[in-house]
Amino acid sequence: MSVWMVRARAPPFIIPITTLRIGNGNGDVKGWRLPLLSNKNWQFQLQLELQQRNEEKKKRQNVTISYTNSSSGGDSASAALELEVNEIRESCKMWKWKGQYSINYLVSSTPNSHPDSPPLLLVHGFGASIPHWRRNIGTLAKSYTVYAIDLLGFGASDKPAGYSYTMEAWAQLILDFLDEVVQKPTVLIGNSVGSLACVIAASESSQTLVRGLVLLNCAGGMNNKAIVDDWRIKLLLPLLWFIDFLLKQRPIASAIFELVKQRETLRNILLSIYANKESVDETLVEIIREPANEEGALDAFVSIVTGPPGPNPVQLMPSISVPVLVLWGDEDPFTPLDGPVGKYFSSLPSKPSNVKLIVFTCW
Secondary structure (H helix, E strand, O other): OEEEEEOOOOOOOOOOOEEEEEEOOOOOOOOEEEEOOOOOOOOOOOOOOOOOOOHHHHOOOOOEEEEEEOOOOOHHHHOOOOOOHHHHHHHOEEEEEOOOEEEEEEEEOOOOOOOOOOOEEEEOOOOOOHHHHOOOHHHHOOOOOEEEEOOOOOOOOOOOOOOOOOHHHHHHHHHHHHHHHHOOOEEEEEEOHHHHHHHHHHHHOOOOOEEEEEEEOOOOOOOHHHOOOOHHHHHHHHHHHHHHHHHOOHHHHHHHHHHHOOHHHHHHHHHHHOOOHHHOOHHHHHHHHHHHOOOOHHHHHHHHHHOOOOOOHHHHHHHOOOOEEEEEEOOOOOOOOOOHHHHHHHOOOOOOOOEEEEEEOOO
8 A cells, every 4th residue: 555645845747647636626726636547457556746826716725526637638627617506406316225215316427428437426424415526526527427426314315214324224325326327337436424335335345336446534433433442532432422312312302403403503513624614605504404404304313423333444444455545634623644544544554555545735
């Protein structure tokens, strides 16, 4: 495994392969261009490029992910295309999972999408949904067929009353979606608990379904009770148990949830999570708030927060042989780099050549 600590200026070097770009929302601030999966040999390589942009456009520091093909596109092809939330919602479709649960998904491609490239499936994190990828879908679709999914209990997907949510159930949903809808070996791109669901899916599948993984700040479990060997969680564990007890009392749970989903509360929570405070706008708040007002959202919230944390990625990674690219923001307060999961990915020995870790700082 290779570990890259991206923290300072460095001279650019170019490798003309399909690449993954990390930059700002409008493509005009410093960013790193990271190759993901070459169409020819499917081996991870690395291209690090720091670009100099004009000072006026450095104000927006929204980290986005986009794909470019540096052998055919030039800088004009690398600009991120942000989709409107309404445009995303109008393009979504429904798929019946297990014949009873409606799962919301999006598929996007362009005439320039490479037919021999693998499709991509975007899997959101806790509290998020397909529109969370609004700055990524348009650019990714320039070169790939892009799928995005609302996990059961989130976004516009069903939120069945009394359902017991687990990481394993979400992983199975992903595998069934690949099998029934995508029907091709797919690269899974997950954020937070979405990353963990992708890891579980890959550990239970073969390359007939999962072609590769991209993990953005992979969670250690469905909730924080999974990270019991983190001193911060140890200190908070009695409080977490008490919160679990309160949430299992329906009137109390309802009151807490009503407070949490208020605009100002959500905004404050997001401000505590996002290193770049300018990313926390009304659009982001509404993306998270709107599904929380749907029937079944309270049950999903309680089940996810109080339920079993599920498998730990540390235990699953050794069984995964497909290419894995791990991206880690060093200011993430929920899955910090110095936490158990972050330390694990940082300290992996050099044996698993299929894994690369990139640690980046947004500025």
